[in-house]
Amino acid sequence: MWLFPNSTLGKKTREFSGKLHNALLPNKSQWLAVDSVIEPAIMYPFVNTFFQANEIKPITSAISRLRCSTLGVNRHFPMSLLYGPKSLGGNGITHRKHANTLKWINYFLYNVRMRSDISLKLEVSIIYAQLKVGTFHQLFSLSLSDYGHLVTSSFVAQLWYEMEPHGVTLEPANGCIWTPDPIMDSNIPLMELAITRFNKKGSAMINRCHIFLQVISVCDLLTVNKLDIHLAFFSGVRPPSRKSKILWPTIPIPPKKF
Numbered sequence: 633m634w635l636f637p638n639s640t641l642g643k644k645t646r647e648f649s650g651k652l653h654n655a656l657l658p659n660k661s662q663w664l665a666v667d668s669v670i671e672p673a674i675m676y677p678f679v680n681t682f683f684q685a686n687e688i689k690p691i692t693s694a695i696s697r698l699r700c701s702t703l704g705v706n707r708h709f710p711m712s713l714l715y716g717p718k719s720l721g722g723n724g725i726t727h728r729k730h731a732n733t734l735k736w737i738n739y740f741l742y743n744v745r746m747r748s749d750i751s752l753k754l755e756v757s758i759i760y761a762q763l764k765v766g767t768f769h770q771l772f773s774l775s776l777s778d779y780g781h782l783v784t785s786s787f788v789a790q791l792w793y794e795m796e797p798h799g800v801t802l803e804p805a806n807g808c809i810w811t812p813d814p815i816m817d818s819n820i821p822l823m824e825l826a827i828t829r830f831n832k833k834g835s836a837m838i839n840r841c842h843i844f845l846q847v848i849s850v851c852d853l854l855t856v857n858k859l860d861i862h863l864a865f866f867s868g869v870r871p872p873s874r875k876s877k878i879l880w881p882t883i884p885i886p887p888k889k890f
Contacts, residue, residue, distance in 0.1 A: 645674055645694040652698065662702040671695055675728060679735040692728045699725065733794040737802075740791055757788040759810050760881060766823035766842050768814050768849075772802045781832045782823065782839045812848050812878070819849045840886045841868075846876045 648670045652662060674691065697707045699714060703723070716722020743751045762771050765779045771788070776796040783789040795801065822842050826835040845865065847853055853861045864871040868885070 645691055648674070649694065649698060652701075659702055659704050666695070666698050666702055670698065671728070675732065678732050679739045688729065688732075695728055730798070733798065733800075736791050736794055737800065740787075740802075754788065755809065757786050760784070761786065761788050761792075762809075762811060763843065763878070763880065764839065766839060766848055767821045768812055768819075770804065770809065770811055778827050779823070781836055814849060815851045819851045821849050822847065822853075825850075837886070840883065843880065844883055844886055845870050846878070846880045 652665060652670065655662075655665075657665065674695065678688070696711060696714065700707050700709045703709075703714075713722050715725050715727045718724040740754065742748070744754055758771060761783045764783050765771060765774060766782070767774065767779075772792060772795070776792060780789075780793065783792070823835065823839060826838040830838065842848065845868075847865075847870075851858065853865055855862050862871055868888070
């Protein structure tokens with residue numbers, strides 16, 4: 633995935649705005665220009681681009697100002713009316729952020745279903761995020777507010793961030809996406825316990841430790857008798873005799889004091 637070219641798209645947006653202003657077109661023609669030419673030309677890279685929320689805001693704000701200009705209203709026109717549904721008195725215009733979310737979902741589903749060249753990369757990204765959250769449940773079924781801070785920024789993580797506020801979820805077919813298997817039915821993931829007992833900073837610290845030690849559940853910490861925690865874990869090291877079958881990401885040893 634490409635990084636978000638903020639300066640390039642910002643420059644392109646300003647250029648289009650200046651040309652539209654100097655063209656002196658009627659409002660209806662300006663609307664058609666923004667809707668069919670300018671906005672698609674600015675937004676097309678977003679679907680396969682990684683960006684932070686604050687990076688897209690200047691672009692969407694500039695497009696909103698163009699929309700206001702084509703409607704003949706002040707640039708400070710309430711956005712709730714500009715993008716609100718017609719049934720509530722708005723103009724019924726789809727906000728670019730929402731439209732981009734839809735494109736992200738379609739882009740993701742197309743590549744995964746069609747087994748495109750990047751489908752493997754997307755699946756690896758899901759698996760990596762799955763290990764980061766440290767549960768047996770599929771990533772997209774988890775609560776973003778509870779687990780979102782544990783995931784490294786990525787295309788898949790951003791897809792998750794975009795979907796949940798709209799109540800959208802993705803559910804893979806059985807066996808389609810890997811998830812860790814519990815050793816026994818009563819096995820409890822460490823991160824499920826951590827997020828209920830610690831704040832986000834504390835659970836993020838524990839998350840680093842669980843990845844470094846390559847353990848997911850409480851049972852992974854126990855000795856053979858399932859009654860005691862292996863002494864090696866108290867020293868912050870993984871017992872040499874325990875070889876994980878999972879290909880874990882390599883991270884530096886967590887500091888003793890965070």
